């Protein structure tokens with residue numbers, strides 16, 4: 003059972019608040035809604051704009067990006083910044099942001115940037131940009147970017163790991179911290195060996211009070227997942243797990259494992275093939291420690307593909 007990540011999500015995935023009165027229906031987001039606690043927010047409605055409303059655009063004027071409503075000639079930049087800052091200061095215990103692509107408020111590097119009525123490139127919406135500056139260690143994506151498997155996988159891993167951390171914080175104890183760290187050992191290894199080591203030292207150290215340990219652990223745990231992982235790091239992690247099981251395997255099974263690793267390296271098969279194989283061996287040899295690892299199933303499997 004996965005704890006529900008608390009996600010700030012563009013309101014137009016739930017209600018018809020778009021400038022044209024539309025509502026967005028997107029298969030991945032629809033599927034995800036069951037697994038998260040949604041904190042819906044629409045920066046443009048919070049700004050006092052109505053539905054329907056004239057479009058707003060991001061326009062480069064001199065060296066600055068401004069939020070302009072061409073039909074009325076209004077520059078909404080300062081008001082939008084105030085509204086977003088206020089909302090961002092009020093969000094509590096959130097695990098990430100899922101925003102609407104291409105919007106001048108919500109888009110994540112996907113919003114058209116204009117200058118002299120011409121498109122000159124892409125930028126991020128005002129809310130998206132301020133959110134990523136306010137919460138630099140939280141995942142922040144729009145639904146367009148989440149169509150990419152690697153971006154989606156990285157997003158899901160982080161929101162579910164962070165939700166588990168928040169769940170742990172509801173009733174923390176030193177032994178539960180050891181347990182939490184053990185459960186995420188291989189997931190952390192697949193991201194960042196250095197942070198895995200650092201986090202292990204924090205857990206084992208006698209130099210900090212428990213409260214100090216919690217705040218330090220949180221700081222490094224969130225940072226550990228900032229950079230996307232690579233196949234090379236996955237292969238290293240898979241080999242570590244394999245090393246604990248391999249003694250019980252036949253030579254044909256071992257060979258099969260290394261053949262699959264080669265195929266993974268070449269991009270011919272998915273990581274999940276190796277994870278399922280390791281899981282089946284952990285079940286067969288009753289290796290509870292590995293079955294307990296978040297690395298083997300970091301989020302609900304059905305989320306990686308859009309429903310048919």
Ligand code: SF4
Pocket residue numbers: 012013014015019020021043044045046047102105107108
């Ligand atoms: S994209 Fe953002 S600003 Fe636009 S309607 Fe949706 S929530 Fe509101």
